[in-house]
Amino acid sequence: MVIDKIENFNMYCTNEVMKKACEFMKTHDFSKDSTGVHKIEGEDFFYVIAEYDTKNLEDGFWESHKKYIDVHYMKKGDEKIYYGNFDDMKILKDYDETGDCYILDGESQGEVIVKEESFALCYPQDVHMPGIKVNNNISIRKVIFKIPM
Template structure:
């Protein structure tokens, strides 16, 4: 996991080029104006999902992880907590290969608060639970970049 802010792009020069590509995309596109949906950037190798939803109580959300993709959560509007843990600490549920969704159950090890401009990079070994109320319940908009990992 890597937690950061888009104002500090220079600090992440060590990231692989295919991961850093999301920085360039964010700088060149007004994601706040995007409608909800999925947008192909480089086919199935690199795309972005724009989502809007209301934050809820922790117990009303679900855990997930992904085997084929790195997730980069970029907050556009609103705020949320994203609970995190390592999948090795979790109970694995069903894996749905068609949408690369690993269901999980367990407790959180830490929680990251995303405000506009913040991002969280989740690798395949990182369990995450999004949409948890931060300061108060709110409606948020965020971009989730999906970056395919090497087979």
């Protein structure tokens, strides 16, 4: 898992699709996008605009993905993301091919705070629990890029 400011995202672009995502992030006005899924390049590379209220830790859940790298790009507000390693977790729900998601259980290895204009880069081995409040429950808006492996 990587946490950094969005202006440094290009340092982590290790393939052509990530480079295109980086360019898109620099030029696109996300404030005009409605919540939900937005296709970028074919069926595999897309982003999701998410708006929700952060929650208490006990209301969160662990997730991981198999086909996509997640880039959580915070546009409004801040949230904690707890993280762990896939191999250290127990699978609670079999892999959902359609949603590209495992639901897991286990212990946190740590937490990070994703602030406005920052991002968290989550690879498939990076089990994560996003959406957790920092101090108080607040409304956030973020862009979640789904980049194929």
